[in-house]
Amino acid sequence: MNKRALKRLLKDRRALITPEDHGLTRPTGPGRRAPGLSQHQVDQLVNRAFGTYHRLESGTYPNAPVDLLRDIARLFALNEQEWISLCRYARGEDPPSPLYDTSGDAVPAAWEDAVAAVAHPAYVTDASWNLLTCNEQFHRLFASGRAPENTMRWMLIDGREQLTDWANAWAPLVMTQLQAALAQRADDKVLCEIERELLSDPLARPLYEVGGTSVHPDGDERPIWHAADGPGWVTMCVAQPMSAPGARFMILIFRPGPRRSSQRPPMLQAR
Incomplete structure (x- = not known):
């Protein structure tokens, strides 16, 4: 727990919340000078016992429950980065x-400009793998000259002929990503529809039902047929925009010809 940082984050954001916006009056008791909600009003609005919020803000509530932190974060309209900070300060995770x-x-x-500036095929998708933006190098991968609208659907359903050795090099790894995403976003209509199509496909269903550990593709190398440059391999570099959990920024480093090595290059580490 980082008590000082936790108190500063909560106190500053509490001061921005107007009591009247939540049907409450501004406290006027002796010594009451602070703007925003009182600590007791926070307890009222998140339906917790008197003194609960005071314990949290003062740093005397170790390992505060995630559901309490979530209710307060939403009341204070925290963004995703502030939500991560709140959990780290209060719970150390x-x-x-x-x-x-x-x-x-x-x-x-700004990600549109960032993607356009990349020399290799690059794109950004949302948490449902819908394409948000990509560069011209990514468009060149495809025979139509246009990138697919959803990269998860392309990897599992529409792009099988282009993805060399799909049943072994692509499907098992991508399918576990889909399963992991649905475990967290069970109501995602786009991903649920992709899953339904896989389960109705005689080739895909057995592979999908095997399941397995979700393998993140960062640094992975997979075979592919480049529409303009022929057969080769792509090394995938993956990052996540910090303000959008579940979205992903992908750079595909394409190398024509046979695979150079079956082993991943060593990790980069500071000396």
């Missing part, structure tokens, strides 16, 4: 899930 169901649906517009 990252949150188990995003603060809002809509997180991951959009990224800052």
Whole structure:
């Protein structure tokens, strides 16, 4: 627990919340000078016992429950980065899930310029793997000259002929990503529809039902047929926009010809 940082975050954000916006009056008792909600009003609004919020803000509530932190974070309208900070300060760990169901649906517009500046094929998708933006190098991968609208659907359903050795090199790894995403976003309509199509496919269903450990593709190398440059391999570099949990920024480093090595290169580490 980081008591000083926790108190500063909570106190500053509490001061921004107007009691009248929540049907409450501004406290006027002796010594009451602080703006925003009182600590007792926070207890009222998150339906907790008197003194609960005071314990949290003062740093005397070790390992505060995640559901309490989530209720307070939403009351204070924290963003996703502040939500992560709150959990780290109060519990010493990252949150188990995003603060809002809509997180991951959009990224800052600056990502469009960032993607366009990358020399390799690059793109950004939302938490449902819908394509938000990509560069011309990514468009060149496809025979149509246009990137797919949903990269998860392309990897599992529409792009099988382009993804070399799909049943072994792509499907098992991508399918576990889909299963992991649905474990956290069970009501995602786009991902649920992709899962339904896989389960109705005689080739895909047995592979999907095997399951397995979710393998993050960062640094992985997989075979592919480049529409313009022929057969080769892509090394995947993956990052996540910090303001959009579940969204992803992908760079595909394409190398034509046979695979150079079956082993991953060593990790980069500071000396």
